[in-house]
Amino acid sequence: MMNKQRLLRITAAAAALTVIAGCGAKAAGSEPASTGALAVVATTPEVADFVRNIGGADVTVTQIIKPNVDPHEYEPTPADLQAIATAKVVVKSGVGLEEWLGTTITSAGFTGAVVDSSSGVTLREGEEGGEHGPDPHIWHDPRNAKIMVTNIEKGLAAAEPGKAAAFAANLTTYTAELDKLDADTVAAFATLPAQDRKLVTNHDAFGYYVARYQLQFVGSVIPSMDTSAELSGKQLTDLVAKIRATGTKAIFAESSLPPKTAEAIAQQAGVKVVAGEDALFGDSLGAAGTPEGTYLGAERHNTQVILEALAG
Structure with missing residues (x-):
């Protein structure tokens, strides 16, 4: 709001x-x-x-x-x-x-x-x-x-x-x-064991993706669908504990958000952070003229990056 x-x-x-x-x-x-x-x-x-x-x-x-x-x-x-x-x-x-x-x-x-x-789209809360x-x-x-x-x-x-x-x-x-x-995308995730399909992102932007491709949403750096929300100290500690407890392998930064907090949480949790050119397109697309500058290309990028990080 x-x-x-x-x-x-x-x-x-x-x-x-x-x-x-x-x-x-x-x-x-x-x-x-x-x-x-x-x-x-x-x-x-x-x-x-x-x-x-x-x-x-x-x-x-x-x-x-x-x-x-x-x-x-x-x-x-x-x-x-x-x-x-x-x-x-x-x-x-x-x-x-x-x-x-x-x-x-x-x-x-x-x-x-x-x-x-x-x-006409069925919405999730x-x-x-x-x-x-x-x-x-x-x-x-x-x-x-x-x-x-x-x-x-x-x-x-x-x-x-x-x-x-x-x-x-x-x-x-x-x-x-x-x-x-x-x-x-369905075929790609079929190659990844269910226990490895654990996702932590910068903010709660991938709920529809998670539901469609049967991933487990562990949490997000910004605990909201809105990027203006702030992470409290307790939420940060809880997220680190949850990452460790679930065996989550990575935190995924997003192209339209700074990765600093994600990097700090990843360091505390002892997992890698996926950022830079591999950052996910959560709210945006890539630059015009690139494959990721289209919806199809951005979604394929997201799937490839997630699979490579979680399979590793």
């Missing part, structure tokens, strides 16, 4: 951005416009990649949150407001991940369609009984990703009916790739 101080900052920023947007500032980082292409704003790297795959050449996508930026702590910029103001469709990940979006859309005067890609609401990291189960891209296809087709057949064809192609990703 968004704290009051952050809500006030976003509200004030949005009010100021309204004035700036009126000056016609160009949205930084937006892709060059194509004649006749549908202008879409996508909030996160994951949904932006989904829109590109479903929309193809018939859409131009402005991605709000850049790679390796923590979406839980994101605050909108003047360029974001201008991009939303000139878009025809806004696509969000949903489940409360983009707490800033509603205020920003209102300030931008946006009157187009907002597509909630999470619609956090390990703490849902204290922070449902888990927003739905894309880590490819079956949920299929629901997300189906919602996106419907939204694009409604906004651009003349291109509906192309969007439907792209959806068929991409869902087949998602099915293959899921099948490959």
Whole structure:
């Protein structure tokens, strides 16, 4: 849940951005416009990649949150407001991940369609009984990703009916790739004994992945689905004890979070920390132009890194 101080900052920023947007500032980082292409704003790297795959050449996508930026702590910029103001469709990940979006859309005067890609996904609650609401990291189960891209296809087709057949064809192609990703991941984890499938991450971002591929979630450095939570001394001690008691082999850092605390806990627990180029993509994707810059590539990276670390 968004704290009051952050809500006030976003509200004030949005009010100021309204004035700036009126000056016609160009949205930084937006892709060059194509004649006749549908202008879409996508909030996160994951949904932006989904829109590109479903929309193809018939859409131009402005991605709000850049790679390796923590979406839980994101605050909108003047360029974001201008991009939303000139878009025809806004696509969000949903489940409360983009707490800033509603205020920003209102300030931008946006009157187009907002597509909630999470619609229809069965949500999980956090390990703490849902204290922070449902888990927003739905894309880590490819079956949920299929629901997300189906919602996106419907939204694009409604906004651009003349291109509906192309969007439907792209959806068929991409869902087949998602099915293959899921099948490959199931097969990969079948090679790892159940007693070795123990996961400790920077924050509780992999619940859907854990459930889908039958891993055991031992704990997280940040004891929450929200990265703004803080680890108490007792929680740190408890996590170290749990890692030792369960025989967990590694702690996995994440690309959008600093690894220092994970490294300190790993040292105390006597296990390795997986970080740097091997860090998991929990909330983000990799750099544009790399395999990990796509959803499929990032998920394959995660699986390969986890398997190699736990098998070792």
